Amino acid sequence: xxxxxxxxxxxxxxxxxxxxxxxxxxxxxxxxxxxxxxxxxxxxxxxxxxxxxxxxxxxxxxxxxxxxxxxxxxxxxxxxxxxxxxxxxxxxxxxxxxxxxxxxxxxxxxxxxxxxxxxxxxxxxxxxxxxxxxxxxxxxxxxxxxxxxxxxxxxxxxxxxxxxxxxxxxxxxxxxxxxxxxxxxxxxxxxx
Numbered sequence: 669x670x671x672x673x674x675x676x677x678x679x680x681x682x683x684x685x686x687x688x689x690x691x692x693x694x695x696x697x698x699x700x701x702x703x704x705x706x707x708x709x710x711x712x713x714x715x716x717x718x719x720x721x722x723x724x725x726x727x728x729x730x731x732x733x734x735x736x737x738x739x740x741x742x743x744x745x746x747x748x749x750x751x752x753x754x755x756x757x758x759x760x761x762x763x764x765x766x767x768x769x770x771x772x773x774x775x776x777x778x779x780x781x782x783x784x785x786x787x788x789x790x791x792x793x794x795x796x797x798x799x800x801x802x803x804x805x806x807x808x809x810x811x812x813x814x815x816x817x818x819x820x821x822x823x824x825x826x827x828x829x830x831x832x833x834x835x836x837x838x839x840x841x842x843x844x845x846x847x848x849x850x851x852x853x854x855x856x857x858x859x860x
Contacts, residue, residue: 675746675841682743682836687808688821691833696825697804702777703792704784709770711801712828717767718856719825720847721794723807724750724773724840725817727783735812743820744812746840747773750820751787753844758790761844764851774799774817808835822847826856 700710711721727747728734739745754761754769761769772794773780780793796802799816802809808819821835822843832850837843 673748673752675749675839676739679739679745679839680742681838682820684836685808687819688833688835691805691807691823691830694805694830696828696830697801699800699804701772701794701796701800703770703794704777704781705792706777709792709794711825714768714825714828716827718765718831718851719768719770720761720766720822721770721772721825722750722754722822722843722847723801723818724771724820725810725812726773726775726815727751727780729779729782729786735815738812741810741812743836743838743840744810744817746820748783748787749841750837750843751783751789753841754791755787755789757844757848760848761851764848765856766851770794772796772801772818774815824850 696712698712700708703709724747725744758769769791774797775795776797777795780795784793799809801807802818809816810819820837821833823830824832
């Protein structure tokens with residue numbers, strides 16, 4: 669069983685394939701998804717200001733094996749370490765201007781609740797089992813065995829539209845810190 673809290677030193681680095689180049693400026697589509705807080709969140713109604721939606725392939729669990737060849741798929745491994753980085757920098761991200769931090773994957777809410785509890789995540793995870801957001805925004809996905817999964821990316825959403833996209837993301841265990849640096853260097857305009 670892989671240690672989900674450590675990244676192998678020889679992970680392949682994902683390359684920018686241009687699959688997210690079209691996203692900046694796009695409005696967030698009308699889509700409501702279930703969250704780990706037993707509520708439904710409308711992505712097109714996240715409120716004013718900047719919300720962070722980090723999208724990831726699949727968070728491993730100690731009781732469930734990872735798909736075959738997982739460590740060899742560029743950008744696949746690291747969802748646990750990424751979630752922990754967001755956990756550890758959650759307050760900093762809010763202090764830097766994020767109005768909300770949300771995670772999103774294609775795992776169901778019960779699966780994600782275990783992850784939220786085990787990792788003590790202070791934010792909600794959204795479940796998109798049908799990859800509806802991928803379909804509506806033409807987001808990058810990949811296949812691992814019989815699973816169709818999101819490629820790792822983060823959307824900074826400002827007032828209902830995509831302001832900035834992080835893609836590809838590497839290393840995932842330092843991504844929240846990369847986002848924090850961006851937020852600090854791009855402060856929200858007063859009144860914005």
